[in-house]
Amino acid sequence: xxxxxxxxxxxxxxxGFGRLAEKRHYRSIHQREDSLRHLLVLPDKTPPAxxxxxxxxxxxxxxxxxxDYFKTFVASLRNLLGGRVSSYESLLDRARRExxxxxxxxxxxxxxxxxxxxxFETSRxxxxxxxxxxxxxxxAYGTAFIPAAAAVTEASAPxx
Amino acid sequence: xxxxxMEIVPxxxxxxxxxxxxxxxxxxxxxxxxxxxxxxxxxxxxxKGYTELLSESRDEAIARMTQQAQTLGANAVINVRxxxxxxxxxxxxxxxxGTAVIVEDR
Numbered sequence: 001x002x003x004x005x006x007x008x009x010x011x012x013x014x015x016g017f018g019r020l021a022e023k024r025h026y027r028s029i030h031q032r033e034d035s036l037r038h039l040l041v042l043p044d045k046t047p048p049a050x051x052x053x054x055x056x057x058x059x060x061x062x063x064x065x066x067x068d069y070f071k072t073f074v075a076s077l078r079n080l081l082g083g084r085v086s087s088y089e090s091l092l093d094r095a096r097r098e099x100x101x102x103x104x105x106x107x108x109x110x111x112x113x114x115x116x117x118x119x120f121e122t123s124r125x126x127x128x129x130x131x132x133x134x135x136x137x138x139x140a141y142g143t144a145f146i147p148a149a150a151a152v153t154e155a156s157a158p159x160x
Numbered sequence: 161x162x163x164x165x166m167e168i169v170p171x172x173x174x175x176x177x178x179x180x181x182x183x184x185x186x187x188x189x190x191x192x193x194x195x196x197x198x199x200x201x202x203x204x205x206x207x208k209g210y211t212e213l214l215s216e217s218r219d220e221a222i223a224r225m226t227q228q229a230q231t232l233g234a235n236a237v238i239n240v241r242x243x244x245x246x247x248x249x250x251x252x253x254x255x256x257x258g259t260a261v262i263v264e265d266r
Contacts, residue, residue: 014202022204046166065207066197068203135210137244141242
């Protein structure tokens, strides 16, 4: 009985705080995505010709996001039935977008106008060998293109 | 030292390939952070301590790779890739590798 109460309390805490954290996180993601819209991020291997005079530098952004108790519980139920585990989907979506945003912020600080060759790296950070997903780390990295001082005028309005 | 994850360097010409260079580091978090992280596993949200730790270890791995490239006499490392793996509970390995090259202005 006590165990059941404990689990229910944990579920309620996970649901409440997890939902709140997710909502808040999505709000900040949408806001920052809007403000960084001018910075192109592309997975293309080679940049178009107008970027050939730019300086380039490696930029990266990473984030570790933890699951909450409710998500773990829902996912373990899903494991019985099979199908989409939407509670983890939103977690990974948040992590990826956050990682891109951090990478963009770094590129923006360099004064870059585009990031090419975007790559992702996702890894799981386990909790004491525990089953299931502990937390996920997502790393996004790419090459930022910084307009060279001389080339600023012609590259100030990049068109693809 | 120019570090890029592209195969080419814009505006520059690759004069010489010097081969693969790599750097890696294994880091563990201290127990306090692990306890905080297990709390976070109930509430959800970002684990700032881990994010910090991983980006520090990434910088460390890049620094080691750069050092190796310098001893080879390279002035750039291109085609850089990252790889992360968790080897034991609470410890993770960050591995970074790339091609050391000598570039010159075109």
